[in-house]
Amino acid sequence: MSQAQNWYKADLREFRFLLFEQFHLEELLGKEPFADWGPDEVKMVLDECYRYATEVVGPLNGLGDAAGCRLEDGQVKTLEEFKGAWNALYEQGWRVLAVPEELGGQGAPTTLQAIAEEMMSGANPAFMMYPGLTNGAADLIGHHGTPEQIATWAKPMFAGKIAGTMCLSEPHAGSDVGSAKTSATPVGDDVYSIKGTKCWISAGDHELADNVAHLVLARIEGAEPGTKGLSLFIVPKKRLDGTPNDVTVAGIEHKMGLNASATCTLVFGDNDACHGYLVGGIAHQGMRQMFTMMNYARIGVGIQGLAVAGAAYLNALDYAKERKQGSSVDDWKDPNAPRVAIIQHPDVRRMLLDMKSRVEGIRALVVKLTMHQDRATALAGQNDESAAYHKGQVELLTPLVKAYASDQAYRVAETAIQVHGGSGYVRDFPVEQAARDSKVFSIYEGTNHIQALDLVGRKLGQGGGKHAQDFFADVAKLVGAHQAHPVLGKAVGQLAKAQEAVGGSAFQLLGWFKGGEMHKVPLNANLFLQMMSELAVGWLLLEGAVIAHEAQAKLDAGHPDHAFYEGKKAAALYYANNVLPNVVGSAKVLQLGDQSPLDIPLESFATV
Secondary structure, three states: OOOOOOOOOOOHHHHHHHHHHHOOHHHOOOOOOOOOOOHHHHHHHHHHHHHHHHHHHHHHHHHHHHHOOEEEOOEEEOOOOHHHHHHHHHHOOOOOOOOOHHHOOOOOOHHHHHHHHHHHHHHOOOOOHHHHHHHHHHHHHHHHOOHHHHHHHHHHHHOOOEEEEEEOOOOOOOOOHHHOOOEEEEEEOOEEEEEEEEEEEEOOOOOOOOEEEEEEEEEEOOOOOOHHHEEEEEEEOEOOOOOEOOEEEEEEOOOOOOOOOOEEEEEEOOOOOOEEEEHHHOOOOHHHHHHHHHHHHHHHHHHHHHHHHHHHHHHHHHHHHHOEOOOOHHHOOOOOOOOOEHHHOHHHHHHHHHHHHHHHHHHHHHHHHHHHHHHHHHHOOOOHHHHHHHHHHHHHHHHHHHHHHHHHHHHHHHHHHHHHHHHHHOOOOOHHHHHHHHHHHHOOOOOHHHHHHHHHHHHOOHHHHHHHHHHHHHHHHHHHHHOOOOOOHHHHHHHHHHHHHHHHHHHHHHHHHHOOOOOHHHHHHHHHHHHHHHHHHHHHHHHHHHHHHHHHOOOOOOOHHHHHHHHHHHHHHHHHHHOHHHHHHHHHHHHHOOOHHHHOOHHHOOOO
16 A cells, blocks of 8 residues: 555445434534535535545555654654645635634534545545644633634644644553642743643654644642642744744654554653743643643544544445355355355444444444434523533433444454455455554553543533433434334334343442442443444434335436445344444343452463
């Protein structure tokens, strides 16, 4: 994959189905705050963004993976062609579709931005790390910064003039952010002297923008220990007058994947000359402020996972249609039978439908979340009760999107390799890179175990449990309406069993909370998150299948959409019959409350 070749592909018909047939984005278009947007504009964006993904960044994916990044005289160097892709990205406005107009954006629905992000990240996930972190940092400053900070930093970041990062981890701390040692000493007017080391900083340095503004968590002298004592600072690589700000790149990581994305260790204030600007002029609110970016990033990671998985699936599908090997199972006794495309083999078809159902189900989950965001925005100040419902669903679904999408991305890529056989294990085809690139998604922006703890420890109980109750009620509506469906009824019955299993498991977790068996909660949190994610995906796939069944009935068999709708039904039926029963089994595992990982003596793990 060292030559400039685009491997990315997407099914734009699938995008249009989700936007306009299942989730009805058109209901929000043409009205405030999306008055300037209509269905035609949305469809045009899909077409043009796909062109950017396949013609500009897609051909650079393999090149960037082969070239990686390098550190020269303290400056990270990326693939030379990335600069042109960066300029085109901002000139064409792909980074600011959903950014408010007052910040230089186009004010589009978040849902449209999410679909655009999937296309661009699927085409080149490593390159998209640089603008992805930049948007997250700019969004945070836009929410929490002073008017001067918004004008000085956020607006240029949205324009691509300044890049951004988030700096949480330190070498001794990892995910234990509260033990951070980076210090901040006031030097006047919300300016502080910053001193410390941060590691695992994605897009930590590059030459794509004129400057890089790091959002750094640090502790002001005398602040209390733990996360409550942390404050957040804007720490630029260069000060506004262009002079260096004593920010040093100590090294870049040599990673399993995302090789074209610079993951840096940064040293701040090695010469006691690093200035940071307190975000919003408010001390000791760093974690609260940073969660704005972290939540943004967690949804973004889910989209990254979906993007890579979707591209891996469609590449495997193309390969299976073209690669001829073996005879049909119907001719297995005939040594002279013609060779057939491997898509004719039952197990290959199983793998392809498994990937299709997971990718399309996760995509529906992502769009469900972003539609909740857009509806909450549209209802703000008009119907506070409905807006609160939508906001609550965003909170509840965020750990599901981040964790399930990132876990499944690696598994879908693994299956795509299996479809390719030995060809998938070599770099002549893109799926091995998909596997390498996607593995980190389950690790960064809060490992998936942190997402699971967030779900069971915070999100299930938020609003007095109302957010979770609303979710289960939404699933129950589909079950109640379609249990007797002539085609999908039995599958809907599997959904009902899965919902009962997840609800019972939630009560089991609550019982452990209240019964003094807290140690059982983290042992089972990951399993519960997977169960709830599978319930959500199964629900949305079946919802889409009901819509597809009704639409298909109005078409002739020769209509192009007839086959598309048949695929929607097939994906939902497969998932309902092959994945949802596992939810019931997982509930039985959870109820056992096995604690053998805690009971085993440390010295019994191995005798070496």
